[in-house]
Amino acid sequence: MKRIVIIGGGPAGYEAALVAAQLRADVTVVEADGAGGACVLSDCVPSKTFIASSEVVTGYRDTEEFGIDSDGLEAVTVDATAVHARVKRLALAQSADVHSKLVKAGVTFVAGTARLGEDTLGHTHRVLVRPDYGDAEYPIEASTVLVATGATPRQLPTAVPDGERILTWRQVYDLPALPEHLVVVGSGVTGAEFASAYLAMGVPVTLVSSRDRVMPHEDADAAMAIEQVFRTRGMTILNNSRADAVTRVGDGVEVRLSDGRTVTASHALIAVGSVPNTADLGLAEYGVTVADSGHVPVDRVSRTNVPGIYAAGDCTGVLPLASVAAMQGRIAMWHALGEAVVPLRLRTVAANVFTDPELATVGVSQDEVDDGRVQARQVMLPLAGNARAKMADLRDGFVKLFCRPASGQIIGGVVVAPKASELIMPITVAVENHMTVSQLAHTITIYPSLSGSVAEAARQLMWHDEE
Structure with missing residues (x-):
């Protein structure tokens, strides 16, 4: 049985652990903050929960347009203590869910820190684990080590946070x-x-x-x-x-x-921005390359320069998204344990900014098209003309599609809309599966729906083909 040590229990670490456990490896996850890591406890989950509260307030904006008198935003009060308590409660609940899932899968979860020990002969890597409570530091001889320690908010020397103002x-x-x-x-x-x-x-x-x-x-x-x-x-x-x-x-x-x-x-x-949590892990002493920025360079299957040592997530600097971190971690385990694996493909990764309205993107960018790096045709369709958008009084936002000039293959898209994180999905599926604008245009959508604008954008690009 292969023994795997994962340093860090965020999305990269815990998703990797679940894959490795499923493949019957002996897995130990070492995490200082709690299952789910900073992503679940202090970053992504809390911030999106906080944003969810703000969206409730936004629901009271311009209600008179709908024939409803709610006294407007001025009548809405926000109890910050209650909002913050809900943020923390949901973060802890999500962390508990992750912990339960790991334990159920047979993963050993250690609350504490870990670092690479001295280089040893043979095919194992010594990891020194220091639990937060009780036991003294002890070694684990692992066939594979995954560094998934994430990142921390960058501090400016002239703007040092005090936690109060x-x-x-x-x-x-x-x-x-x-x-x-x-x-x-x-x-x-x-x-x-x-x-x-x-x-x-x-x-x-x-x-x-x-x-x-x-x-x-x-x-x-x-x-x-x-x-x-x-x-x-x-x-x-x-x-x-x-x-x-x-x-x-x-x-x-x-x-x-x-x-x-x-x-x-x-x-x-x-x-x-953020700085990677790669200090005090013994990486450089072990021979693992660490960039001047502190990031750990990896290839598309999450390998560092040292065989058997992998890295995933924000500490690699590849793309600071929980979805990418999780996939990097899974890929690392599939590769380390001899499974068939598709190297990481960033071209098909969708990203979302949770502003109001949201901004979601996938595939090629406008900059790449404008400077000639990618040949593409495009269309941008304002949401204002969409029947469902009119019903919801959505005046801001659009759907943008990019396709290859000759074949019509969809290679990218941008959505600005409420819940763009959901609306980007059909475009992501199209990019991932090399679909053409014709195939998307012939897909029957619900009427009325915002997703209808995605098919409509495809139809406009398809009509361009036929001209």
Whole structure:
């Protein structure tokens, strides 16, 4: 029986453990925070639960349009303590579910930390495990080691979080009340999501963006559409503005910008990316290559440069998505245990930004098409013309499709809409299975439905073929 040690119990680690256990390996998962890791306990699950509360508030917007008098958003109050308690409760429940699943599968779960020991002769790798309680550090000789230790919010030396007024996204759930005015430093995915959620809850929000638009790495049409929604709803967005420092000033904070301007608020949320948790694992000493950024480089089957040592998830820097981390972990185990495996294919990975409206993408990007790296035809269909969208008074958003010029094969798409995370699925299936616009166009959709716009976009590209 092969013995496998997985360092880290987040999506990469626990999904890998379930695969390895199913293949009858002896599996030990070592995790410091709890089953599910930071993703479940402090990052993805909590933030999306928090956003779910903000969506409830959004439901009271413009109800008069539907003939319903709800007294509007002004009549809605948000109990921050109750919201935060629900966030923590659901995170702990999800962690407990993951733990139960691991135990039921026969996985040994150790609350603690681990690191690689001295290099040993033979075909095993010594892992030194230090439990949080009771036993002293002890070794495990493993045939395969998976490093799945995730990442931590990056801190700026001039904006050190204090957990009270200057916050990382992991600290907001400990606030006793909603901020009176929140400055979000960083307009990437995380910054935009929290800015959107707090704005929906009635908090005045100032978003500091170092680039000329929010979410600069996302589809430009989509990002600009969402930025316009933000501005229309009252968010202050400071484009081309870089925060040099964030300091406590009395009962609030002061954000000093590089051009000399200052912004004062009650709280500041620092959302400037993450750093991998790869220190103190003994990686470099063991001979595992570690990049200057701290990430562990891997190939498409999650191998590091040392045979038998794999890595998966945010610590690899491949793509910071829980879905990708989980697949990296599964692929690592399939490969290590001799199963047939398809190397990781990022081209078919769908990603979503949980703003309001949401932004979902899959496949090729607009930038790749615009600069000639990918030849494609495209169509962008506003949701405003969709019957179901009109019924729901959805005026913002669109469906965009990319296809190959000659064959009509669908190679990418973008959706901006409420629940775009669900609406991207048919496009993802089309990209994954090399479907053509003709095949998608001939698929009968529900009427009325938002998904009808996906088929309609395909029909427009198909008509282009026939002209």
